[in-house]
Amino acid sequence: AADGKSVVRALYGGATSLNLSSQRIKDVPKCVSRLTKLSVLLLNNNSISRLPVELLSLRQLAELNLGNNDLEEVPAVLGHLESLKKTLPVHDRWVLTNLVVLNLNHNLIQRLPPEIKSLTKLQHLSVLDNNLEEVPVEIGYLASLSEINLTSNKLSQLPQQLYQCKELTKLYAARNKLASLPEVVARFVLQEDRNRFSLIHRMLPRYPSLAALLACGSCCAVCLGPFLTTWLECVHFVRLKKDMKMKTLLTVPVRALVCSYKCFNREGHSFYGVATR
Ligand SMILES: [Zn+2]
Numbered sequence: 391a392a393d394g395k396s397v398v399r400a401l402y403g404g405a406t407s408l409n410l411s412s413q414r415i416k417d418v419p420k421c422v423s424r425l426t427k428l429s430v431l432l433l434n435n436n437s438i439s440r441l442p443v444e445l446l447s448l449r450q451l452a453e454l455n456l457g458n459n460d461l462e463e464v465p466a467v468l469g470h471l472e473s474l475k476k477t478l479p480v481h482d483r484w485v486l487t488n489l490v491v492l493n494l495n496h497n498l499i500q501r502l503p504p505e506i507k508s509l510t511k512l513q514h515l516s517v518l519d520n521n522l523e524e525v526p527v528e529i530g531y532l533a534s535l536s537e538i539n540l541t542s543n544k545l546s547q548l549p550q551q552l553y554q555c556k557e558l559t560k561l562y563a564a565r566n567k568l569a570s571l572p573e574v575v576a577r578f579v580l581q582e583d584r585n586r587f588s589l590i591h592r593m594l595p596r597y598p599s600l601a602a603l604l605a606c607g608s609c610c611a612v613c614l615g616p617f618l619t620t621w622l623e624c625v626h627f628v629r630l631k632k633d634m635k636m637k638t639l640l641t642v643p644v645r646a647l648v649c650s651y652k653c654f655n656r657e658g659h660s661f662y663g664v665a666t667r
Pocket of ligand 1: 610611613614615648
């Protein structure tokens with residue numbers, strides 16, 4: 391087969407990249423696992439529904455393209471090795487952790503396993519056009535993630551933990567079943583809107599319904615950051631004489647909104663939680 395020839399050629403040359411796309415492959419040849427210097431492996435446009443465990447030996451692999459195949463789940467070699475853990479020595483459990491680019495577009499994947507958090511070097515994750523119903527909170531562990539494409543799935547919400555991905559600059563989530571404007575996006579847009587030179591600030595007036603929705607947003611009493619959905623409702627007590635220089639000794643409760651438990655738990659403020667959502 392054509393793919394067999396490519397592998398043999400690659401083996402002799404000590405290849406660092408291997409292109410097996412559009413070869414009508416159902417089963418990835420196990421000998422691919424002998425190309426231990428591979429950093430790029432293209433398997434897109436085939437009929438692959440699983441990956442052989444042997445691929446664990448590709449310790450240098452940085453880019454893996456599995457787009458347009460028949461995967462119904464994220465292959466176990468990418469992290470969720472629960473079934474393999476018992477048989478593998480500890481140092482062999484998470485060997486594809488050097489992955490930087492992972493393309494799973496156009497498959498039938500329903501869930502991302504929580505073990506995806508092992509792919510700590512992952513920068514680009516693309517799961518466009520799958521059947522994802524949710525994104526695991528463990529996505530927040532992907533500290534290097536700069537771009538994630540979740541377009542055309544069945545997501546009803548995005549996890550708050552996306553906040554923790556500090557490098558994240560591109561988030562695509564169009565064509566899903568998102569029930570409402572996700573808070574994570576709302577906060578980003580509200581924050582950007584504060585900068586009058588930003589693209590979002592200039593474009594927002596062109597989307598009056600979005601602007602109207604965002605106008606319901608508030609500002610955190612602790613960090614002053616914007617948010618749309620009230621996270622925590624608090625009260626603080628204002629002493630009219632001392633704080634407001636008024637001629638009365640009255641102390642009145644004033645409503646204050648806080649954006650996160652992180653802010654609420656911060657020391658040095660006098661906001662008391664009264665209700666949570
Ligand atoms: Zn805050």
